[in-house]
Amino acid sequence: MTALTPAVQFQGFHSWYGDFHALKDINLCLPKDRITAFIGPSGCGKSTLLRWINRMNDAILSARAEGSLNLHGSNVLGSNMDVVGLRRRVGIVFQKPNPFPKSIYDNIAFGVRLHMKVSKTELAEVVEWSLQKAALWDEVKDRLHDSALGLSGGQQQRLCIARAIATGPEVLLMDEPCSALDPRSTAAVEDLMLELRDSYTIAIVTHNMQQAARVSDFTGYMLNGALVESGTTADIFERPQCQKTEDYITGRFG
Helix, strand or coil: CCCCCEEEEEEEEEEEECCEEEEEEEEEEEECCCEEEEECCCCCCHHHHHHHCCCHHHHCCCEEEEEEEEECCEECCCCCCCHHHHHHHEEEECCCCCCCCCEHHHHHHHHHHHHCCCCHHHHHHHHHHHHHHCCCHHHHCCCCCCEHHHCCHHHHHHHHHHHHHCCCCCEEEEECCCCCCCHHHHHHHHHHHHHHCCCCEEEEECCCHHHHHHHCCEEEEEECCEEEEEEEHHHHHHCCCCHHHHHHHCCCCC
16 A cells, blocks of 8 residues: 655644633644545534644634644744745635635636736636636536626535635645535535545545545544544444444444
8 A cells, every 4th residue: 555645744732712622632644635534523623623724713812722733844833834825725615605706707716816926818727727626617617707606505615616726725624515505516516525636635524424434535533622533434434443433423422
């Protein structure tokens, strides 16, 4: 088996919201160009963990972290970390599709204009490429200048994924990306994740264990701010080492 390259590494990682100890001694590696899923009951710290990877928690005044968090060798928590640059390297897609109240074209172009110096021709190429990668181009190519708010929920979420990858991130974070979608749209987003896996390191938070089993290569089970167990998805679902993990997966807890 080929050795996996670490993309994101947590070592002795803790975080707090004020006095609340949200994450406790997290030690975890997210392998490059693989999908890692985080499962566990509500409030266990999954989204908090995800949002430290691109410093989204900076927006919360009481949030702080200690320990080691590295992205391809860069210290994410370092005082000299360019957070704007970090968020270009680490894109995020949220639970509810959040297209800007702009055209489909301008939704994709927004981040590209912000982070990159490109000509109009190059910008158009990036927009088309991103929409192609998000399996949305054929559905919207004739209405690029229509409002993105006119798209269906599933199309809006794929647009948000296209927007996230347009600036060339290394890592793509997905926080419950399908929870607001119908089964058909969920299947489309899951297919898209599997297609993107060869080019991006993906971390997904999901309450849907069937989804984690379908799309992820690795899974971490979290409980009360701690990482109870992590490993290949097959091992976690079929051969868990911890009774707490088995209880959650089999429905006896959570």
